[in-house]
Amino acid sequence: MPLLSPDLGRPPPRRHSKVRDMLMRGKDDTLVASWKLLLEQLRSEIELTLRAGPAIFPSLHFNDLKSKSRANDFSCQLRRSGGGVIRGVISESEARTWNSELQAYLAGDDSLASSSAQDPQLYDVYWSPAQVKCRAHPNVLASQKFLMSLWSSSNHTAAISHNFPLSYADRIRHRNPSDSSFLLRPSIEGDSADRWCPDDSREAFTYKKIWEGNWQNYDPWDSTTRIQTPKHSAQNRNSSSMFRMFQGWLPLSPLPESQGSLRLCPMLQATTAYVLLRPLFSPINSSPTSSEFLSAQNWTLNLRVHLQSLPPPLTGRS
Template sequence: MVAHWDQKGVIQKVKEDYQPKEDVLQASYDRLLTVIKEKIAEIQRQGPKFIPECDFTDVEANNGQVPEEVLQRVKDTGCLIIHNVIPDEEVLQRKKEIEDYWYGNQERLGVKARGVMNALGLFKLREHPNLVKCIVAANSLWHDPSGDVEWCPTKPMVYLDGCRIRNPGEEGGMLAHVDSGGIERWWHDEYKQCYKAVWEGKWEELDSYDVSYRTTSPLPTNKFFRAFQGWIAMSEAGQDKGTIRLCPMLKEQTAYYLLKQLLDKELKHWPTVHSMSLRNELFPLINDALVTIPDVQPGDYVLWHCDLGHSVEYTHNGEKDSSVAYIGASPMCPMNAEYLVRQHETFLKGGKGPDFVDRDGDGGPEADFTESRPAIDDLSDIGKKMMGFLPYEVNEDDDEKTREVTLKCNKILGF
């Protein structure tokens, strides 16, 4: 079922709730603009070099954590590229399996599919041990100041998403936007608390890595907490090759799109409940800061924070395809476990994930695919666990809270 919402009523309520704070928010916004313009100048000066990078061996050498030498840059920018996560020959083999599944079924059915979510090659990438280590490293950038949040960053859960195979010269770009909710950032009782510092006129104190409220706020079409969105490169990619562009100033750009939406009287466009457009005529400073990622190769992992604005180049002038498998980083928590229960059903039917069903109102063309559709037994034990088909272990070195969360999530999953 497509998610429905009272657009007119919600927008009116938002205006009424925030109007008394307008003077405080305006003063905060004025301070913000000065900082943003300075950051944009530096981003434009450095270009792709502004995006932090490391190698997978650096993560392994740092006990599975983001290397210290790039840690603060990652937190500030909200993004990271980890090179050489999966061997390129293995990635290219998985890509071929994905293409065989995608185009083989498409040819048989005569149905054009934009992408697929259930190819076995995609599952083999999602469950690769090296990638799982990177997901844990990304999850671990978040923290729980209160100590009360039910979550476990070291035990990831997987959100089924699609892939992109884009040939040279092929259209397929995307305007700047941010996912993981839209207008909910202003009106959802819990979710808006993620941005409490902004609403108090103290954007400088915004903690974009505070996990509070993130794991307890199921939204109309975003019922799974993705700490980071991300993809594994299945081809080379880089500037002017039809790839992603990021707005690498996490706290500043978040405060900018939140405050401008309220304070700019000329801004009549309001976000949906799925995502929010950041196109240039609405948020020009976001677009001024967008930068294409540095060159990547098959097996490199690109990550960006769930609040980060991003777009996809409209021109693809490379000589080869520009292809990625979308695989985000998500921790164990009860909300995500509940999503996995629904995802079990969509997986067994061969269709899209629950968020996509709620947004689009159907399971998509994959529900009719029969050739090479994966079954539960085709997944590794790691894959089964992250999908919720096997219980998570309670380890000897788990603290009491981790044990409680693990047992609670296992119970939700039916174990």
């Protein structure tokens, strides 16, 4: 797993620089103005996040999915934060039973060795009976269908459906209590690196609004452009051809806060814009802990990123 390896990976392909230059051409002033607005938004949202703490992520009991008002409130908050918790999807007794079955399954086959030297608790097991029961449980499917309904499509003829849950089989992580060996670095889900590139039409790509200097109107929940990934994305060995609308964890045992649970950044729209635009700017004070780090006066457009040398003149011409 790359996220467990100290190797930060190879530099991005040269094509990324060419595409980036094409996207930025003639937009210096627009992007600078957009960046200043983004810094203001980030300061505001960081303050809100610090005040709210974990409550910044919405939580809803499965039975409350039947309540239109509660489900709508949950949906609005989740669209903003990018993550949430649905509790009570399965009963505690079912979870304990499946957990016991899973432990017995792993212990009963010596060939089921851990898939990671860095984490001996991660197993390349995808279709154990307990996993199949989890994925096929009607409440799990109902939760998935509800979450998929948060997505929309600006193109009503797009070849995508938000109504039929499909299971993307993943591995088992059987974590020991208070373990600290499995620590993921901050990461962005695979395939995202290529979704900022335009497709062959140079029009339909996921982050178009951000590159136009209009990140405020970027809709993270529009699925239309996400199904038109550039062809070269398929060359990435870590890519998946399946569009995963959500990544969900179903714990089968109690999971205390900060004891193996995910840690997410709850500023979906703003942080997406920041990740894309940040390489184009250089800070004067580069310390993220400085009170001036997100000040507009602390940043300058990094012209070296996209300015190119003129080609040499032809012989006999000026």
